[in-house]
Amino acid sequence: MKAIAARRHHRFAPVVLLALALVLTGGLYAALAPSAEGAAAPTTDDVEAGRALFVANCATCHGVNAEGRDGNPTLIGVGAASVDFQVSTGRMPMQLEGPQAAAKPPQFDREEIDQLAAYVASLGPGPAVPSAEQVDPALGDPANGGAIFRTNCAMCHGAIGAGGALSEGKYAPALAQSTPTEIYTAMLTGPQSMPVFNDANITPEEKRDVIAYLEEQKNGSPGGTSLGSIGPVGEGIWIWVVGMGLLIASAVWIGAKSS
Amino acid sequence: MSTVNRAAGGTADYLDQRTGVGLAVKSFARKIFPDHWSFLLGEIALYSFVVLLISGVFLTMFFVPSMTLVTYDGPFAAMNGVEMSEAFASTLALSFEVTGGLLMRQIHHWAALLFMASIVTHMMRVFFTGAFRKPREINWLVGFVLMILGLAAGFSGYSLPDDVLSGNGLRITDGVVKSIPVVGSYMSYMIFGGEFPGEHIIPRLFTLHILVIPGLILALIGLHLFLVVLHKHTQYPGPGRTDRNVVGYPLFPVYVAKAGGFFFIVFGVIALMAGTMTINPVWNYGPYDPSPVGAGAQPDWYMLFLEGALRLMPGTGTEWVIAGYTLSLNVLIPAVIVPGLLFTALALYPFIEAWASGDKREHHVLDRPRNAPVRTASGVAILTAFFVLLVAGANDLVATHFALSLNDLSRLFRVLFFVAPVIAFVVTKRICLGLQRKDRELVLHGHETGRIVRFANGEYVEVHKPLDQYERWLRVNYDAHRPLELLPAEDERGVRRKGYRRDALRARVSRFFYEDRVEPVTPAELAAAQSHGEHDALGGAEHGDPTLLQAAANIKPEHGGNPAGEVVAGPRTPRH
Structure with a gap:
């Protein structure tokens, strides 16, 4: 102890302390944070906790027993997958009325989302949250996923999922920030204006291929900056702003003060 | 004389004795061109065309214009095992296997966008400065045809990779051709060699794209430049510049250096963009298949106005069936009639204006846009209509990026297409007339100096500094037809x-x-204004109030060294 005290003014002391603090925090987080494997099958307690959360946060619109009211849909039979998608992307609880619920930072943590999902799943049979293996992009075939995406998804989400407009202010969101699980549950449950792609329509393996294709897009464009992947309109803006802008500036420079 | 000089001189002499080229070089090298940055806009088009030729030759070495189906097997994992045409497969090979191929593809495509952008900008410069007036009407038409050929070149090249996006464009083209009454279906079958998409369109577009259209463009560029040399270049109004002279520098060495240097700048900017920004990532769009279509499917910017017109046209009630034949007005009007009218108006404008003015003189000095209010306003109105269509063609992106309703936007643009050009016309014309009046004011009364002079009787006037003769010349020397x-x-x-x-x-x-119209200030008006001002300022001053003389003496420095006693002489023109 004395040896340590003697070196407390050493110039590396702050660095060592910082490193120790970081290791401690990281270690505690790793030990205490709920892992995916740790989230075992929901218990009765989870369902009860989920019901309490539901009554406090969702019942105003969806009804005390999730039966739906005033044009808001019933949640009986939508399954855990739907709750997981809507709540973990922050779409529910809805912030304000609009053409469609916008994604925002989620209001609940992972445990609460699982509890809510367990409660809604207990109301009636519905699609479950996929397993980690089901959504693992490494197991999918991006080429097949690309073909499926072009045929089924690109007409709303754009060629590589940059998003697109729908009628009356609705839109298909960009998919760059979506996690594999969100992509899977979205296909499975068809949130907002999206149609349902059930397992007969696009098999679970094909869904994984789509996930692999979309994950591939996160590697960036081989041609340089992607310019938002919004197609020729973006390119047109850039040729006018950068191309013509630089060249007219050069022309002004070349033609400056000559006669 | 050094060896190098002797060798150069010897070679030149050898050539001159056999071809007489010395005479041509001598007169050409001494040809005078006026100087202005806006005269370089056409050069951007010329140079981007050169870049297109160079990069295009490279691309033809690897591109296979065939619609034969193959299965992809190559380094781009996301396409492995996908069935595609050889055209698309060779485009992928160009992008991912050929060394420098992707850079060349991107150079070619960015240069194509720049080619059209610079043509349009150059055309605007020519239009707004009245450079199309006699004797240059023919050259305006040549330039107009060049623009149309540029559109054709862009469109045919855009379709060659046979990807989903360009295939959708071809499908729209097919629909547009079919909407032409009576002959439409036959023409579509002729173009595609049967029902769309067929197996012929890519090779046919390839021949057009690499032989016919560039050949025509090259020939017309030659004619365009020949006419520029023949007519001599126009010049902006200014001191010493008339319809009978050209004020500027000789081609050699000034413009050889400037223009030669500018070529490298243009090439450099294109290469910079191509090296850092993705363009037309066909690997994202996938091989063409008539069934899928992606959101955000738009043509390159120069065709976007057509897309916009099609998007704005209401569909219901505009498709008539007459005696078993369908008349698709919902396609015919936006895709054939509206652009037809816009382009015809543009092509014929010089003749319309000459007819309206009855002016048969030659013009080599350009107009300032404000001095031709209706022309400037018409140009702005046409551009406004074009711009509305352009934005309408991107209405889905506007909707998503600004969180607006697509349907509201379509309704808004439908109204704007008719209303905005009229508003733009009226506003531009008013601004032009206002600027002309401001010029008149300036000429008659001079610049405001901010110096207030108080007379003995308590009256205040602001001293105005008269324009020098160069400034005045610019503002009084124009035609007010x-x-x-x-x-x-x-x-x-x-x-x-x-x-x-x-x-x-x-x-x-x-x-x-x-x-x-606002007539230019006549010499008589100017004289009247100046004597009038003199009367005010001098009358006050000569009554010998020492304070005022002091104040007047303070004005002296602007007056260019008049002795103190003559402070009030000359054309100073205070306003009352």
Whole structure:
């Protein structure tokens, strides 16, 4: 102890302390944070906790027993997958009325989302949250996923999922920030204006291929900056702003003060 | 004399004795061109065309213009095992296997966008400065045809990779051709060699794209430049510049250096963009298949106005079936009639204006846009209509990026397409007339100096500094055409005059062009204004109030070294 005290003014002391603090925090987080494997099958307690959360946060619109009211849909039979998608992307609880619920930072943590999902799943049979293996992009075939995406998804989400407009202010969101699980549950449950792609329509393996294709897009464009992947309109803006802008500036420079 | 000089001189002499080239070089090297940055806009188009030729030759070495189906097997994992045409497969190979291939593809495509952008900008410069007036009407038409050929070159090249996006464009083209009454279906079958998409369109577009269209463009560029040399270049108005001279520098060495240097700048900017920004990532769009279509499917910017027109046209009630034949007005009007009218107006504008003004003189000094208010306003109106269509073609992106409703946007653009050009016309014309009036004010009264002088009787005036003769020349030397007079319908014997109705129409058009105008200041007006000012300022000063003399003396420095006693002389023109 004395040896340590003697070196407390050493110039590396702050660095060592910082490193120790970081290791401690990281270690505690790793030990205490709920892992995916740790989230075992929901218990009765989870369902009860989920019901309490539901009554406090969702019942105003969806009804005390999730039966739906005033044009808001019933949640009986939508399954855990739907709750997981809507709540973990922050779409529910809805912030304000609009053409469609916008994604925002989620209001609940992972445990609460699982509890809510367990409660809604207990109301009636519905699609479950996929397993980690089901959504693992490494197991999918991006080429097949690309073909499926072009045929089924690109007409709303754009060629590589940059998003697109729908009628009356609705839109298909960009998919760059979506996690594999969100992509899977979205296909499975068809949130907002999206149609349902059930397992007969696009098999679970094909869904994984789509996930692999979309994950591939996160590697960036081989041609340089992607310019938002919004197609020729973006390119047109850039040729006018950068191309013509630089060249007219050069022309002004070349033609400056000559006669 | 050094060896190098002797060698150069010897070679030049050898050539001159055999071809007489010395005479041509001598006169050409001494040819005078006026200098202005806006005269370089056409050069951007020329140089991007050169870049297109160079990069295009490279691309043809690897591109396979065939619609034969193959299965992809290559380094791009996301396409492995996908069935595609050889055209698409060779484009992927160009992008991912050929060394420098992707850079060349991107150079070619960015250069194509720049080619059209610079043509349009150059055309705007020519239009707004009236450079199309006699004797350059023919060259305006040559330039117009070049623009159309540029569109054709862009469109045919855009379709070659046979990807989903360009395939959708071809499908729209097919629909547009089919909408032409009577001959439409036959023409579509002729173009595609059967039902769309067929197996012929890519090789056919390839021949057009690499042989016919560039050949025509090259020939017309030659004619365009020949006419520029023949007519001599126009120049901006300024001291010493008239319709009978050209003020500027000789081609050699000044413009050889400037223009040669500018080529490398243009090439450099294109290469910079191509090296850092993705363009037309066909690997994202996938091989063409008639069934899928992606959101955000748009053509390159120069065709976007057509897409916009199609998007704006209401579909219901505009498709008529007459005796078993369908008349697709919902396609015919936006894709054929509207652009047809816009382009015809653009091509014929020089002739319309000449007809309205009755001006048959040659013009080599450019107009300042404000001095031709109706022309400037018409140009802005056409551009506004074009811009509305452009934005309408991107209405889905506007909707998503600004969180607006697509349907509201379509309704808004439908109204704007008709209303915005009218508003733009009126506002631009008012601004032009306002600027002309401001010029008149300046010429008559001079610049405000911010110096206030108080007279003995308590009156305050602001001292105005008269324009120097160069500034004045720029502002008074322009044509303010007057509307053509309409001769009476009957001659003095009461016989109906031949051609009266045509004259009446011409007079109406002429009135539209020239009824509202601001005449340039005449020398008499200027003299009157100046003597008037002199009267005020001098009258006060000469009454010998020492304070005022002191104040007047303070003005002296601007006056250019007059002795103190003569402070009040000269054309200073205070306003009252």
